[in-house]
Amino acid sequence: MVDVLIIGSGASGAAAAWSLADTRMKILCLEQGDWMKQSDFPSNGRDWEARRYTDFDLSPNRRKGPWDYPVNDDNSPMKVANFNAVGGGTIMYTAHFPRMHPSDFRVRSLDGVADDWPIDYTTLEPFFAENDRMMGVSGLAGDPAYPPRQPPMPPLPLGKTGTRYAKAMNKLGWHWWPSDSTIATTEYDGRAPCINLGHCTPGCAQGAKASTDITYWPHAIRAGVELRPRCRVREITTNEHGMASGAIYYDADGIEHFQPAEVVIMACNGIGTPRLLLNSASSRFPNGLANSSGLVGKNLMLHPWPQVFGYVDERVDGDRAPMLSLWSKEFYETDPARDFVRGYTLQFTRGTGPVNEAITSAAAGRLPRGQDHHRIYRELLYKRLQIGIACEDLPEEHNRVTLDPVLKDSNGIPAAKIDYRISENCRRMMEHGIARAEEILTAAGATNLYASRTVLNSPGHLLGTARMGNDPERSVVNAWGRCHDVKNLFIVDGSIWVTSGGVNPTSTIQALALYIADSMKQRLATLFD
Amino acid sequence: MLSPAEIRDLRCVAGMMVPASAEYGVPGADDPAIFADILASLDRDFDAVRAALAALAGGSFADLDDVGREAAMQAFEEQGGTAPVTLMRVVVQCYYRDERVVRSLGLEPGPPFPKGRMVEQGDWSLLDPVRVRPKMWRDAPP
Numbered sequence: 001m002v003d004v005l006i007i008g009s010g011a012s013g014a015a016a017a018w019s020l021a022d023t024r025m026k027i028l029c030l031e032q033g034d035w036m037k038q039s040d041f042p043s044n045g046r047d048w049e050a051r052r053y054t055d056f057d058l059s060p061n062r063r064k065g066p067w068d069y070p071v072n073d074d075n076s077p078m079k080v081a082n083f084n085a086v087g088g089g090t091i092m093y094t095a096h097f098p099r100m101h102p103s104d105f106r107v108r109s110l111d112g113v114a115d116d117w118p119i120d121y122t123t124l125e126p127f128f129a130e131n132d133r134m135m136g137v138s139g140l141a142g143d144p145a146y147p148p149r150q151p152p153m154p155p156l157p158l159g160k161t162g163t164r165y166a167k168a169m170n171k172l173g174w175h176w177w178p179s180d181s182t183i184a185t186t187e188y189d190g191r192a193p194c195i196n197l198g199h200c201t202p203g204c205a206q207g208a209k210a211s212t213d214i215t216y217w218p219h220a221i222r223a224g225v226e227l228r229p230r231c232r233v234r235e236i237t238t239n240e241h242g243m244a245s246g247a248i249y250y251d252a253d254g255i256e257h258f259q260p261a262e263v264v265i266m267a268c269n270g271i272g273t274p275r276l277l278l279n280s281a282s283s284r285f286p287n288g289l290a291n292s293s294g295l296v297g298k299n300l301m302l303h304p305w306p307q308v309f310g311y312v313d314e315r316v317d318g319d320r321a322p323m324l325s326l327w328s329k330e331f332y333e334t335d336p337a338r339d340f341v342r343g344y345t346l347q348f349t350r351g352t353g354p355v356n357e358a359i360t361s362a363a364a365g366r367l368p369r370g371q372d373h374h375r376i377y378r379e380l381l382y383k384r385l386q387i388g389i390a391c392e393d394l395p396e397e398h399n400r401v402t403l404d405p406v407l408k409d410s411n412g413i414p415a416a417k418i419d420y421r422i423s424e425n426c427r428r429m430m431e432h433g434i435a436r437a438e439e440i441l442t443a444a445g446a447t448n449l450y451a452s453r454t455v456l457n458s459p460g461h462l463l464g465t466a467r468m469g470n471d472p473e474r475s476v477v478n479a480w481g482r483c484h485d486v487k488n489l490f491i492v493d494g495s496i497w498v499t500s501g502g503v504n505p506t507s508t509i510q511a512l513a514l515y516i517a518d519s520m521k522q523r524l525a526t527l528f529d
Numbered sequence: 530m531l532s533p534a535e536i537r538d539l540r541c542v543a544g545m546m547v548p549a550s551a552e553y554g555v556p557g558a559d560d561p562a563i564f565a566d567i568l569a570s571l572d573r574d575f576d577a578v579r580a581a582l583a584a585l586a587g588g589s590f591a592d593l594d595d596v597g598r599e600a601a602m603q604a605f606e607e608q609g610g611t612a613p614v615t616l617m618r619v620v621v622q623c624y625y626r627d628e629r630v631v632r633s634l635g636l637e638p639g640p641p642f643p644k645g646r647m648v649e650q651g652d653w654s655l656l657d658p659v660r661v662r663p664k665m666w667r668d669a670p671p
Contacts, residue, residue: 043642047570050622054572062573106669120669144662158651166655175659195645205642319641321648333667354634358621363614369546369602374553381634 002028002226005247005261007233007276009033010088011506012492012513013267014212014220015131019517021223023524028259029225030249032232033067033085036213041203048199049355056202058092058460060084067230069409069416071271076420078302080271081460086229087213089269090506094201095209096324097137097180098345098503099128099511102147103333107394107499111334111341113425114394117498118470118479119515121147127514131507132180134219135210136188139180145329153185156194156325161317161350164385165326168444174330176348180507182210183322189215198319198353231257234413235280236264236289236489243528244289244489250411263488263520263527267513270300270462270495274401275416277466290466290483295476297402299395299464301500304422306430306453307349308437309364309386310446311379318382319353331436332502340428342392344502346437349386357381364450385446389433391426392502393463401465461505466495480523481516487528492516531568531579537591538582540564543620545602555633558624566623574619581605581612 003025006013017029038044042051053062058081060068067084083092102121107114125147132151139151155178158166169176183200184191194208207214221227230252237258239245246260266273274297280289288296328346335343352360361367361380368376399420407415422430434451441449469475472484477496483489492513494505501508520527531539544559556563571578586593586601593601606613624630628638 041642043640045640046626046638047622048640049626050570053618053622064573101666102669103667109670110667120671122671140656142660144659145665147666157648158653158655159648160651163651163655166651170655170658173658175662175665177656177659195643196648197641197645199641206645317648320646329665333665354625354631354636355622358625359614359618362617362621369617371548371550373547374550374555378553378634 001260001262002026003261004028004263004265005030005259006265006267007247008088008267008269008272008493009086009212009217009227010267010269011090011212011509012494013088013265014216015134015510015513016265016267016492016517017225018134018216018220018223019514020520021220021225023521024224027225028261029227030231030233030247030259031086031227031229033088034229035086036091036203038203038205038207041205043197043199043205049353052202052356056092069413070407072404072407072415072417076302076418077422077454078304078420078460080418080462082269082271082462085213086217086227087211090211091203091213092201093506094324094504095182095322096347096504097135097182097507098327099146099149099180100501100503100508101332104499104501107342113341114499115469118468124508124511124515127511127518128507130514131510135182135215135510136184136191137180137182138185140178143177145175145177145332151180153188156181156183156185156322158325159317159321159350161385162326162348164312164316164444165348165440168440169328171443172439174328176326176328179325179327181322181325184208184210194322196321198321198323200322232409232411232413233276234411236276238282238284238289238486242284242486244486254411263490265490265492267493269493270465271401271416271418273491273493273495274465275403278403279414285485290476290485290489292485293473293476295467295474297465298397298400299467300399300401300418300420301393301395301461301463301497302420303393303461303463303500304391304426304430304454306389306391306434306451307386308389308434308441308449308451309384310441310449311383312385312445313383315382316351316385318351318384319356321350323349325350331433338432340425340432342394342425342429342502344392344429344433345390346433346440347388347390349388351382351384351386354381357384364452366448366450385441385444387437387440389430389437390502390504391429391433393426393500394423395464395467395499396423461494461500463494463497463500463505466491467498468496469498480519490516490520534588534591535579535582536568538585538588539567539578541591541598542582542585542602542616543567545598546617546620547624553633555630556627558620563624563627566627567619570623571619574615577612577615578619581616584612
């Protein structure tokens with residue numbers, strides 16, 4: 001028996017484990033993936049770019065690693081991105097680390113859409129700061145787009161590409177700022193500083209990029225938390241009182257175990273958590289665990305993310321530095337003059353490497369085969385500027401996660417199926433963002449522009465499928481992450497998001513996990529009341 | 530493992546996609562070393578490549594003359610979908626890591642780690658006009 005069982009060791013599970021460790025409770029984390037080593041990561045080998053399409057592909061369906069589980073995403077224009085290892089999705093992310101904005105928590109009050117969150121930015125602010133310190137964030141204070149904050153390390157270099165963007169944005173009179181990033185720019189908590197390997201997303205061979213296996217977990221384990229990798233949970237069990245009693249899982253040899261627990265915390269992401277809740281149906285909970293609202297799996301938000309690129313007349317940074325280093329919030333807040341509500345972040349990408357330039361420019365019809373191939377390729381290589389448009393995705397119940405009736409993982413556990421379509425509001429937002437990105441690229445001297453609306457390997461953040469709220473009929477968990485229906489079952493991952501904001505979610509996911517863990521600690525004597 | 534006929538077809542495709550160039554001093558993607566790398570790296574694309582080759586002229590692509598190959602390739606590309614993209618990807622992901630090709634681009638062959646790269650810090654005074662902007666975030670009701 002353990003006091004606390006955490007399922008999943010990624011962004012949120014690690015943060016919750018570390019925070020709860022000071023209670024001296026017996027805490028166990030089950031993780032279906034294994035520990036990664038820096039020598040595993042692609043930038044160690046000559047095939048570093050190609051591995052983004054094989055064992056380090058964003059999609060578990062293509063990666064098909066021993067710890068991956070399939071997701072039926074046929075009925076979605078966007079695909080699922082995840083990674084299964086100790087550290088979870090923080091192994092496979094760009095380390096771009098924007099926070100949600102204060103307005104993101106009040107979309108109903110401010111803009112009349114979706115729902116307000118039951119918490120606000122001010123509540124999360126100390127946890128954002130604590131998480132910045134634990135993950136090690138580089139950035140620059142003074143951004144007028146955010147309430148004051150103080151990143152602990154200096155920002156990533158501007159470089160040639162960033163200088164192009166900066167001058168273009170100043171010419172247009174639009175906001176830009178160095179991004180918050182979890183790439184270390186100095187030595188930090190045992191991590192070496194960035195040496196511009198440039199291939200940050202599929203793991204950092206230098207160890208400069210924060211992933212929870214090298215940030216939170218060493219601290220949590222030293223504080224007494226047990227982390228058991230290669231253990232895949234099949235279902236959460238309940239007792240005669242309707243409380244969670246533990247979890248049934250398979251070890252690396254496929255042997256079934258039962259782990260009893262006083263408290264269960266789910267940290268399995270916006271697909272894994274509803275999948276596990278739905279797979280935990282029982283006579284007491286026939287529609288899935290914690291699903292009296294019927295909202296488990298619904299309101300899936302994936303963040304549509306168009307990309308626009310063009311080419312300048314000189315070689316710039318390409319893949320010779322971290323991919324993302326600047327953002328613009330010029331179009332983040334709602335403007336009644338536009339034909340959509342809410343907004344987006346513009347993310348300025350440095351470029352791409354030799355192999356990926358060939359793959360993506362050929363796919364975009366910019367690079368021919370045949371004799372002209374070499375000449376045109378040389379006109380493109382290291383001359384790319386690329387802007388990503390992180391669009392806010394609003395919750396809609398028809399966008400959902402269910403259990404696939406046929407597909408199963410390697411342990412025979414029913415897989416998740418997603419049904420998702422991009423809303424009209426979001427499509428208008430995407431077109432607005434694409435037009436602005438084209439203006440910026442033109443101002444930066446780029447030509448030969450190309451816009452992709454649903455990108456090869458688009459990110460597909462996983463949010464909203466077990467939303468938080470004060471009304472048990474309209475939400476799955478309460479304002480501090482406890483399931484309305486099962487009072488010793490908590491959820492700390494992105495599935496509890498009410499709305500998605502227009503930002504990469506990891507910073508806010510982790511701040512929420514720290515906040516929920518802290519709320520639990522404040523209520524230990526009355527946790528189940 | 531691809532059949533000998535499939536290997537012949539794929540080699541023709543690779544050479545058509547990225548031919549050798551005397552002007553740039555580079556081999557084609559049908560070069561023995563590069564093509565061996567392509568064959569050894571099909572990995573998760575194996576089935577898709579087989580299907581694409583079968584769709585190209587009914588699986589006898591290499592037996593066509595130059596005009597026939599070009600017509601078959603154009604028809605294949607005009608069908609769209611992921612198959613042409615997959616074929617291009619399996620070719621160029623190996624072509625653009627060949628040391629001779631990489632050097633011809635003015636780059637140093639080899640992985641980024643452990644040497645790393647240098648990137649200039651840039652001129653942060655470019656931020657000055659942004660620093661003086663009034664606050665942009667919206668206050669939210671409690």
